Amino acid sequence: MDNSIKQRHASLVEEIVRHDRAYYVDAQPVISDQDYDRLYRELLDLESKHPELSISDSPSQRVGGEPLDGFDTVQHALPMMSLDNTYSQDEVRDFIDRVQKLLPDESLDWIVEPKADGIAISLRYEDGQFTFGATRGDGFSGDDVTKNLRTIRSIPLRLQSNNEGELPSVFEARGEVIMTRSGFKKLNSIRESDGEPLFANPRNATAGSLKQLDSTLVSKRPLDIVLYGNGEVINGPKLNSQCILFDVLGEFGFRTPEHIWHCSSSEMVISAIEELDRIRGSFDYDTDGAVIKLNRFDLRDRIGATAKAPRWAMAYKYAPEQAQTRLNSITIQVGRTGTLTPVAELEPVFLDGSTISRATLHNDEEIFRKDIRVGDTVIVEKRGDVIPGVISVVKDLRPPNAKPFEMLFVTGNKCPACGGTIQKDEEFVAWRCVNQDCPAQAAQRLEHFGARTALDIECLGDIVSDKLIESNLVFGPLDLFDLTLEQLAPLNLGNADEPRIFGKKNAIKLMDSVKRSRKMGLDKWLFALAIPELGRTTASVLFKFHKDLAGLANSEILNKVIKLDELTGMAVRINPRSRKNKPTSEAEKTKRENDYSQLVDEISRVAECLVKLGFASITKLNGNHPPNYTTEVGPSVARSVLAWFGSEKGCETLARLVELGIDPKGADSSQSNNKGVFAGKTFVITGTLSGMSREEAKAKIEANGGKTTNSVSKNTDYLLAGEKAGSKLSKAELLGVSVLDEIGFLSQID
Template structure:
């Protein structure tokens, strides 16, 4: 769906958009507050709320009764009794920049009619990323506890809240009002969250995406015994209904809450003054965030003086005297605790940063990629550094910057990339040289299949969801069977399913029994009959991804045909010099043929005057070359002698017809063709494949249709799909003759956008590409 800018909306369009936003935000509120399973990030949710508010600001007479600007949270869940809050639990408006924080201070001054030189004090508190709760005390005794709910009516979770050690059942000291609703946040410490997820994953149980979801899910358990087993904590920082005043300022109130037995956020909360104080404390909290043992997603600014708070009052669903300054949604600071090396199935060594947990874009991040040794050197990142990580959508988090001002003193030593594989064999690492003679940044283990790490990675790829997708054979089981020596190559998986002796031995082990063994065998047997595309992809050949596997499966009817073509191509592989020439910018297939033909004839010693440039000489030798091609060749070959020698060697190393036929398959190309040919040129690969094929019934892939509404079109799916999975949508589109791409470009014909669609939808709108909903897509392909 194309979003019309707010400034361009007609009144009719605005009314329709407000109705849609109300429905969408109500659904997201339900998923976030009740189901503890949000489908969009906080940033995407905030963007929807902001669009709603911008439209209402332009068309105030169109504000609806169910406007998201008038509501907080979501209705309570049916399994809990209702609790009406004595004072509504309102949410805060958000600020995302220094300018918005400064404007907040200016609005306070305008409302209170204060001059620029008068001081306004604020309490700045960390914005805890947890679940809001309200605790009612009568005569100092806890009588009821509730969630926020929709802001007016919450859920009675008193028994669950009583299990949290930070919540006093009876207030300490004296001076508390006869009746008071203490407000605060239920949260979990980062280390406890990571430990719970690790234990749950090992036991095959549910894990949580971030600490907030964990805290919410743990508190809203029907059985409070489960809540009691969870490491929940509570910060007290506000109040609702109160029978008597007990403080003159927010800062004094925090001290009073602490005296009554609550854990508060002071410190690190701090009292600051004026707009500059707001900016300074935000920067301080940004630096402090990596060192905290709980998750925060911003800073809350509150006018400190409670009399001024009363004068300022409320607007819509938010207090006028407070605002939440949020951290950037996709970036965060944290501490680099270690650098580990991962060995991929092709031997590529990837350094992985092990991080102190931090939530970025709604997901708790503990690892980030460092790409390669050159990237580590470029960043000069060291263990113990405070680093800035970035996460965008589904992209793997990466370190983008080192906070040098926060580097420990004395500084930790610079990281030295090892020269040997971390596998038990300690095989030497090597850099590859590409076609142009340049060393690759990637270091690879030279042990190939002798390296146990590579062999395990090959097997993991083989059983992965997009390859053979064998149910019941996860990483843990696969590693155990590999260590046992039962599974060393793909064919062993299928042999295991019919090995009575091994299966009998398996039934006697912890974690296994008749049912689990039967399920494992069933999962393996279900994949004996399998599509050709999954077989190709499952082999894990370099440069042969899922899309190329599908292309090959559609071109070749049988696996035997594919293997025969690859083996034939391997007898005529191009030389490195030929590949170097073919990769020069501007040198397409026709230009390459011209150059090779000239090279076959032989170029004699320089026949032109020395005064002429190399580019002019190349133009004389191959007159049909384009100017960009001549310029690229001149840059690659600095002298006439180097150019002439390259042409002669390329002509002698030109690929054979079988290789050219394979590379010419639409969607394959020379890189994939070379990888395919090299794979089948190796005897041990052919033996491994033959053993596997013997175990399988490989099915030809159905040819895509050419007479559908989407045949030949390039489609991108983005956002949350609600009626089918992303894999189902892709398979459906490809079966109808469409090409499914992962990113939006000028070549995209159609974008199918579900709830939460972000940057891809924005790009499609900017490029004027047709956008439709999931329902529109289903209706179109059904017709």
């Protein structure tokens, strides 16, 4: 064998191992998936031509992602294998033909499902109870991340069933932990307000969250999960096919993929792949491909697997949309919390259905790492299929006069919006304007206040917000309630040379929206006020348990959450059996045992009180130790909310709302609606609704005593079906579930 082949193989092994660690262990990939796949394919090609190179420690002989330090390692009852993948439709056809040759006498059918871009996980249930969850790791053993997974609300702590006797002795569900795009956006918004570095994409945020040793921190991250497979099953339902598995997963309370396609030929599979590509942008989580699986399990067993991957499945990966263009300049954008974000001003280029002229550069350290300079030709990609970002520089095309970027040089150490001082905390990446009166921050806060997910104030976009601040018509969001038609209508949204008047019609729309916002609920107002650490989901929770802002400002529930956290922390510190803080004498040990026992009793009392209020659940009793519990809102959020209401800004806001006669109301869970028209009924919502959003429909269902789930099953009472309802409508009709259109739904609650 030529020595150069050996050297190339050794180089590939070294490079792939390095990238495996960056991707699976450090959650900081340094190359694209496509570039990694090219390296891996070259390795496989070399080893197929020279089998003697295929040694036991080659990346081709393992799945990838060794267990992380700090977590216990657990063995998988059945291996968690990765999938062979391709970017070629012809190779998909070859794969289907290959399986057909292995099963020449069988008529094959296939399932095509979205490939969620998350972190592979296995959940183990014993007698219906969630016992532990683990990452894929090397395919044979992974990290025990049970405590972190318990914080994910979409993971049932106990399998749902109408008949407890039917629950399997053991059931392992497998899927991907993900972060929704909306959740990711909220998380980065919170991190920006806290001065923390932003995550690059939802997958990195998910990986970073699961790696945390502190499950309390993980509970603040908007993690979700999509289930699509199974591991070990003992005394469980007969799983004959992927279709049946999806039904079982749905009945047990798991979230499964939004869309699946049942195909009987390679051309139907290709058609499904292409249709998925067209619609996957509407999903609320990132997907990077389609998974093609043989439907019948008995046929899967017959053809088996290689050392790395099953022979009955393949992943087709969509090439990310990229374009090449010129970086004309770098401008600085000031966010509502003062964060200075560099933005690439590009020569306009068409990318993934739209013209892109700007792209995020995240921060100056990212610019330095990628050596991005003004004048460069750059590769732009829609990251996560949504946010345009500069991926790399085409250095061969770099002009001699390309200019490096330096934040302090460009800004002159001053905020470009207000001229105030900017600072960079050594602990964080972001530069921030420290001027609380910065007009750019004020405009961003004003725009957030009127966002659709907040108070939904019509015509209050970024330009109008900027001009209202610039014209000194408003200084803060609540000043909107003092505006008159005479002030708003002549507002110039352009400039002196090219005026663009806001107009009477738009002014009336904005003022009508402001008037409507007075009657909006506590959840909308809490989110609109931009209280640190309080996102939309948390606002919805607090809405359910409080009557009004005054009740929340002095919340007994939140104070109990904080007390419970403090007591638990004290118990950890004085635990007489602590390995890190052992008693130094028998006398100290005796005293700590007595104090610890009293603390355990007090923790149990406070936790039971929160349980009775419906704000907590005890997940495990631990005898002479504090119980394991989860609360609807964590202690960090509780402290942040109460601190804001006690701050000068919070007190001024409450006083101003009283002056304006605005008193947002909450639901108060003690008066929850158990007699509504949908009391005890379970809904699934599908398709596009014309007169309301899905969130609004969900709120109406809950306000009338019902609840919603993601999957249609025999336990579903109603399917609310909009246009293009798809497979859920077919399944509902098959199961005899009542189907309501939008008019029929509204007629029942009007």
